[in-house]
Amino acid sequence: MDNRTAAFALSIIVLSVGGCASVNAPAPRTALISHIVFFDLQDPIDADDLIRDCDDLIANIPTVSTYTAGRHIDTGRPTIDANYDVGLYVGFNSLEDYAQYVEHPVHKSLVEKWTPRLMSFTVRDVLDDTP
Numbered sequence: 001m002d003n004r005t006a007a008f009a010l011s012i013i014v015l016s017v018g019g020c021a022s023v024n025a026p027a028p029r030t031a032l033i034s035h036i037v038f039f040d041l042q043d044p045i046d047a048d049d050l051i052r053d054c055d056d057l058i059a060n061i062p063t064v065s066t067y068t069a070g071r072h073i074d075t076g077r078p079t080i081d082a083n084y085d086v087g088l089y090v091g092f093n094s095l096e097d098y099a100q101y102v103e104h105p106v107h108k109s110l111v112e113k114w115t116p117r118l119m120s121f122t123v124r125d126v127l128d129d130t131p
Contacts (some may be wrong), residue, residue: 030066031091033098034126038084040119047071047085050114054088057110063100066091084122098125 041047054069069088092098101107 029128031093032128033092035090036124037088038122039086041085042117042119044085046117050086053110057106061101061104061106063092063097064090065093
């Protein structure tokens with residue numbers, strides 16, 4: 001094996017080992033404030049429409065830093081609460097961003113549109129102020 005081939009092989013090994021080391025890095029934090037809502041719809045067939053409205057509207061409010069909406073996934077774990085039709089997660093980088101979201105006209109119109117179609121909803125807000 002010539003020097004160039006050996007150098008190439010060594011660089012591949014170094015890159016492979018470096019790539020493996022990054023797998024053990026901690027997962028990134030999503031947001032300072034996590035706003036989590038679970039919706040129980042009067043008619044569960046409306047779930048796709050609610051998710052679509054959230055995707056089109058909530059995700060585009062400027063103070064939202066992270067976002068997702070979707071249905072329950074059955075993982076076969078009996079301790080997981082499956083008593084909801086749609087779950088919504090919205091992340092914010094500050095209390096001010098969260099307050100602006102609550103008062104944003106798009107958020108208010110979505111709440112107004114969907115409240116009559118809900119049986120119930122549960123809201124959980126989580127503060128993650130760890131470095």
